[in-house]
Amino acid sequence: MPEDPPAPRGRKPARGEPVVDRALRLLAAFREKGDALSLGRLSERAGLPKATTLRLARRLAEWGALERTDDGDFVIGLRLLEVASLSPRGHGLREAVLPFMEDLHHATGQHVLLAVREDREAVLVERLSAHRAGTVLYRVGGRIPLHATGVGLVLLAHAPADLQEAVLDGELSLPDEPQDLTADELRRTLARVRRDGVAVASLRRPEAMSSVAAPIHDSRRAVVAALSVVAPTASVRAAALAPAVVAVARAASRALQRDGARTGPSPDRFDG
């Protein structure tokens, strides 16, 4: 089947697909958790005229992709969560791995993260954090740099070679650190992660935290996700967490392989 060429700029393309793109641009205008945008702010962020924005936003709201607050602002709607929950790489994976994350959380009392790779970044699919566990971490659905986090290093170490090279050639800054990582340092780190089956990342600010991460494999032995525990460096030695993280990631991998949960639909049952 022939590929549709992308519509050149400034030409009005046939068949109206750009309307879809404009609608998607409205969704992409929401960036922060809980963002509530006025019509003006939404139109500004989406780069669309107000009239177009209102028309499309109303359509999206009718369907439930957006909702309106009492003040008339637009927010992301619950219906999107319902649809997103069908994503095999998001919630499908999460359902299979969550009980194991709870075990790890229970056993360590620390933050537990689950992430997958999306192009050159990691996306946080799940996070468990106790009230006691301090610092607020990345939010679920948020993006995480591959080269500077435990889960990111695991995912990068097992990414296709050309993607690794692209990341090694790119910007390798570390948050709140004066010096960037060098490509050679990162290359050595990735080799170590593959050899040891575990990645350790640390940061000093805003609080000294260490992250210990291990890969989760699907039934074809591909690394489909990474699991980590993140703890204050002062209270926990990273080396002490590694056996727990590695063991639980292996158990989660087996459950994922058994369920075929990455792609297989599973029946829903009634509960009281």
Place this chain on the structure above:
Amino acid sequence: MPEDPPAPRGRKPARGEPVVDRALRLLAAFREKGDALSLGRLSERAGLPKATTLRLARRLAEWGALERTDDGDFVIGLRLLEVASLSPRGHGLREAVLPFMEDLHHATGQHVLLAVREDREAVLVERLSAHRAGTVLYRVGGRIPLHATGVGLVLLAHAPADLQEAVLDGELSLPDEPQDLTADELRRTLARVRRDGVAVASLRRPEAMSSVAAPIHDSRRAVVAALSVVAPTASVRAAALAPAVVAVARAASRALQRDGARTGPSPDRFDG
């Protein structure tokens, strides 16, 4: 500003909005967790010609709302999870309440559910279940009947009067029960839920389970969500769970009121 009238059937309406509706219909074609649809199946479910389906599905895939598997099937994409995670009523609420759900899960060892009302149904926003806890419950993002579940009864008891009447006038069947609920029975149950601050629902099949649910209030004292513990009737008396569920729902309400988490954006921080 004037309302856009809905486009009448069979007329080609101006300004292309129906393209957005068609795109949304593609998303709505996914129903089961992990659904992977061939082009043919997707076009059939969406009720759109194959060529239109392919064109729109490609647009959605380019943006990340859909993804393609190795077999060429379409699945819901991770990008939707990223956007959905910004929903104040979904993940915003979830982030505030999750630590309290973990407490309850930890203390009882049973399933813990968090749901919100969406028109005449409840939507499951979060669920914690241990490997040991048996029966698979509703999935996150799935819909639950208001009149037949613990969380549903709490949400219905505090819903606007006209919505309650609409539900009372509607179909009140109970899953796997020969007799429907009567409107009078349900009315009495709702009065009891409002008086006691707790709802109990039971079912006998596929396994005897009881659900004990309590409301979560926002800073305006509106009931914005319901929290429940679901346990096998054989092992746990519902009455024994009520104090824990009620106490934790109150604690979660306070946290939600403090955070303003239902609508307020919160800054993301870096983790290791």
